[in-house]
Structures are given as structure tokens and as C-alpha cells.
Amino acid sequence: MSISSINPATGKTVRTFEPFSTARVNESLDRSVAAFRRHRRTSFAERASYMRKAAEILDAECHELGRLMTLEMGKPITAAVAEAEKCATACRYYADNAERFLADQPVQMEGGKSWVAFQPLGVVLAIMPWNFPFWQVFRFAVPALMAGNVGVLKHASNVPQCALAIEDIFRRAGFTDGAFQTLLVGSEAVEDLIADPRIAAVTLTGSEGAGRSVATAAGKNLKKAVLELGGSDPFVVMPSADLESAVATALTARMINNGQSCIAAKRFIIHEKIYDDFLKNFVARVSAMRIGDPMDEKTELGPLATGAIRDGLDEQVKKSVAAGARLATGGKKLDREGFYYAPTVLTDIPPGSPAARDELFGPVASVFKAKDITDAIRFANGTTFGLGASAWTRDQRERDQFIAEIESGLLFFNGMVVSDARLPFGGVKNSGFGRELGEFGIREFVNIKSIRVMANQKAKGAATE
Secondary structure: EEEEEEEEEOOEEEEEEEEOHHHHHHHHHHHHHHHHHHHHHOOOHHHHHHHHHHHHHHOOHHHHHHHHHHHHOOOHHHHHHHHHHHHHHHHHHHHHHHHHHOOOEOOOOEEEEEEEEEEEEOEEEEEEOOOOOOOOHHHHHHHHHHHHOEEEEEEOOOOOOHHHHHHHHHHHHHHOOOOOOEOOOOOHHHHHHHOOOOOOOEEEEOOOHHHHHHHHHHOOOOEEEEEEEOEEEEEEEEEOOOHHHHHHHHHHHHHHHHOOOOEEEEEEEOOOOOHHHHHHHHHHHHHHOOOOOOOOOOOEEEEOOOOHHHHHHHHHHHHHHHOOOEEEEEOOOOOOOOOOOOEEEEEEEOOOHHHHHHHOOEEEEEEEEEEOOOHHHHHHHOOOOOOEEEOOOOHHHHHHHHHOOOOOOEEEEEEOOOOOOOOEOOOOOOOOHHHEEEEHHOOOOOOEEEEEEOOOOOOOOOOOO
């Protein structure tokens, strides 16, 4: 089975690749092990110099890399260029801060010297999705490499050129041969890769189903795993909010990346006092979106990444409408070349329908009416996911209650949820476990080693453990 780049805007195959043979995979893993032996001995200053060079490459080539992302998965070109630039910021952030994050931590104890050291684990396998084909790889790879680990990437099969371009960036930046490698393999190879003793740990960004499979394989083989899975993020608007700003941000928060983002707002929970005004203005903005060629900088909404994703989304919408949901706008595949779906708003959504229960990965917004803050929080938590959440209020007591009661890994007030290298990123419930980014993210794939050097003294009996 070949691995192919298919342009979502046309549905036409751009380029195909043959999957790596077992022998080639083994050669790559051997190279990774050898690279780890070298790379772990480099200083933080040396790693930082390579990482800053990677940032320079990303900035210098952001337009070419952006076009590659758009070609393979259909995101608007302006967003794709910005994604490459965002990767550069992560490179510089960890180049500046990794040594501080992983510095030995002294522990005050009597009778000697004690401290905690953070040491790399080895070869980390990354299983990454197509929707942010550069950013989601870099947010794993940058802290992992700065910690002294090396990485192998099993990217989504519809973005092979992006996967190879990322490997090339780290190579040109000066990292030792084999420190970061792309494996062009299908999903059927993942279980064997996780079981391979040369792999020390695994990280996945993907669906809940993929997360369960990877967690099962990692647990069976006693490998450390970090999982960032799906989300059905709430976007709560209370009467004290700046309504105009909330509506404008709601459009971006739902339609970013053509609606294909784990932390995109998906369920809009609006207080009944402002529900009608919000819905009217929101529907008008959604209906007016400029749909077109994602290579055109004026395009606001491009195609979905694959025909299967578009068809699956259409089926979710149809099932929701059949269950009683009302279409305020959209709700259909567009009759044009490529994998386009009309920007859609659903209201009056019954419990148990896909729009209320599941993650809708595309340009479809589900709007709910809440009676008060307690009702809004009930709606917000009424999902198996717990990745991000956005709440709009200028009331301090409401903010405190949201902080205390909303079940999510990220909570933003009066703004849309975004990932940032400075903030730990991850979720709770079925959105996975572990964290990427920030100080916590770089410590996911290290051995946290407790060290104690006893003072010279006569041995005494002591309780253990």
C-alpha cells in the first residue's frame, strides 16, 4: 500500500511513496540508538545552537513550508505560513529555557548531599496527525531533543512530504545523524514499533481510538506514553461578556484550520439572556465566510483534509438533524472539486445525538442555551472529553466558579484556546494524559533520578522504603 499526498482542494494525487521495508525500519532504529549515544553527551549549549539554527530555517522558508502544508492537508495558506513561524518560536523558547527546566534540583537532607537529576530516556516514537503537520511534530520534537532524547516520527500517511521536510530541517540544523528520523510506514506498523526494545517511550496526538490502541501497546510493553487525543471544547458566553468580541472570536475559534483542530471550540454554550443576539450574529458571520482555494490568501475556509473526513462529518450532521437538531445554516457537502463542506451551525440539539456527544472535526458549530452558570457548566462538562475550554465573563465570582468546576486541561477567559510553548498542553478524561510544552512537557520524557551521597559516618540501622 502506497503513502500518498492528495491535494484536498482538487482530490488529485500529487505524489506517492512506498512504505519503508522492515529492513529499512530496522536500519533507522539502529541509527537512532547510535545517535542517542552521541546526542545525550552534547551540552545544552550545543543543542541550543542547533535548535536556533532550526528556527532560522523555519523562518527563512516559512512560505515554502506553508505551501507544502496547504498542498497536503488543505489549511489556508496564511495559517500554514504562521504554523511554520510558530514552530520557530518553540525552537527558540526551549533553546533559551531547557537547561533551566532540567537543572539539578537540590534537596535538603541531613547526613550528606541529595539532589534530583533529569536524564534522557532514549529513542522516543512520535505518532502524529495531519491537521497541524508541522506544529504537532515540533511541540514534541523540540523539548525531546533539548532533553537529550532522539526521535522517530510516524506521521499521518496523507502528509509524507511534510514529514520528510521536518527531518530535513533538523538535519540541516546540525543535529547528529539519526537524531530525528521520519519512518514512512502505515498504522499497522505501530504496535511492533512500540514493542521494539529500541523504543524507550511513545507519544501520540490523534483520535480517542488511536489513543486506546497506543496506550494498550505501551502498557503491555511498559513504555512511558503521552497521549493528546480529541476534544469537544466548550465556548461559554455569559451576559457580562463583551458580546461583539465573543461572537467574532467564536467564528475563528470554530473555523480555525477549516474546523479541524482538537482545541477548536465545538460546543457554544450561551446564556439565555444573550442567546438570540449571539446566534443571530454568529450565524450571519458563519454564512458569510469566504470559501475557496486554500492557496489564495483571501480564502477563509478551505477543504477538509480527505474525502473520508468530509463524508464522516456529513453523516454526523445528518444523524443529528434526524434526531431533532435544527440547521441554522450549512449542513451539506459543497458541489465543487475537492473535499469542501459548507460552514454549518446546529441548534436545538437533542442529548445523545452526535452533535451533542461526539467530536465534530470540521466546520460545524453546535449551539446550546443555558439558564445560568450552573447549567452552563453542566453542558460544558457533559462530554467524555476534557481538553480545552473558553469562558466569556467579566464577573470575578463566575470566573472563580469556572476555574473550580470546568473539567479541562486548558481554560481560557475572554479569548480562544490556543497552544503556546510556554504553557503545558494536554487534557483530562478521554482527551488523554500527560503534557506537552512548557516546563512540564520537557519533563515527560526524562528519567527523574533521585541521588543521595551519604556523608562519611558510622553505619546505623535505618528503616527502608
